[in-house]
Amino acid sequence: MEQISADPDVMRQLAAIRPFDTRPSGRVSSWPPLPGETLGGHAARQILRLCEAAGLSGNDSVEYARTLLSVLGPVAERPLDMPPPYDSFLSDDHTPVEYSLAFTPDAQPTLRVLLEPGCGAGSLAENGRVGLRAVRALARRWGFSTQRLDELEDLFFPAAPEGPLALWLALELLPGGVPKVKVYLNPAASGEERSVATVREALGRLGHDRAFGSLPPSERPLFFALDLGDWEEPRAKVYLVHRDLSAREAPGLVRTPGGPARSQITRFFRTAAGQAAFGPGSRLGLDVPLDRRPGLSCHAFTSTRSARPSGFTLHVPVRDYARHDGEALDRAVTLLRRHGMDPAPLVEALSAVTPRRLEDGAGLIAYLALAHQAGKPLRVTAYISSEAYEVRPPAAAPIARVGAGR
């Protein structure tokens, strides 16, 4: 594999982005951060090494590091010994950056990065305005349309927004230096009590008139997401929160016509949540709930001719159900192998973002997700924290409740 971080050319280009991007030790990321380290320097180095782990070229990696810095804007310059710009909901330690690797069988994983462009803004309203400006700047740069977002602006960007976010941006870092773009919006922007109506209205405006009625019951919608730009089949996605979700209930959340199989979802759930002790066929422990942090489902709508979604994803917040990241990685490896995927890039990715031992913290792997999209191979995704500000200590005692008498 190409050695990006050691390539003198690349290092020169990066040195031009930020003076702190090279360091004599050759260590690319470290925690706790070195004196003088900035949020942007930390994240840029992580992305470079992650790109390498995902098999991207040196040029693409530098391009993506630049893009990340420009989306972060002025907060990129913020020294890491200052507190996070604000209590971002994007990650547990409030770093406005999170990575993910999406695996399919027989292919390199796709690296994605989730960002909060408005994280340095003084208010949630301004956070949203900065976010919209960032999306539109990328749209001009790469020549894609923001029409689908524009049509929803009044719904998600009221004058006095509420809720845990205004706008997040995700980039799928494909070979070639031009990413695919996704935007995450807040259904509770006009108040949590309006979030269901907001999602129904947003789906309707995009032509998915009957889509809302096909969603499973949930506590509340968490995100409304849109694919923008060069997608074969751009999706509108609804993320739902399911408090106390169990392995028995999870398969019942699926609304896509063709799969995935119930047993696949049950097994994924049990492995990711650390409830696999009873074995795949066992009916014991099926009702053990995710009672620390809820599971999420995501429903992707592509065709306006169908009321049903064409995509389903189950997100398990593994970090709250594993003692430490060594355990979380073991589960990820089991899941990847089960689905015919090579776990090596994930192992490499974790050491790309941090030099710490996996046993020394919990939360580096934030979520594990199983994704089905009609006509495509099944995907397993691991969400990887940046940990720019904090590492959550490992849990003192085993967390899994399986065998605890339920």
Ligand code: TRP
């Ligand atoms: N940090 C939030 C959470 O843990 C939101 C979030 C960030 C999230 N990345 C995610 C949710 C990936 C689901 C999947 O819920």
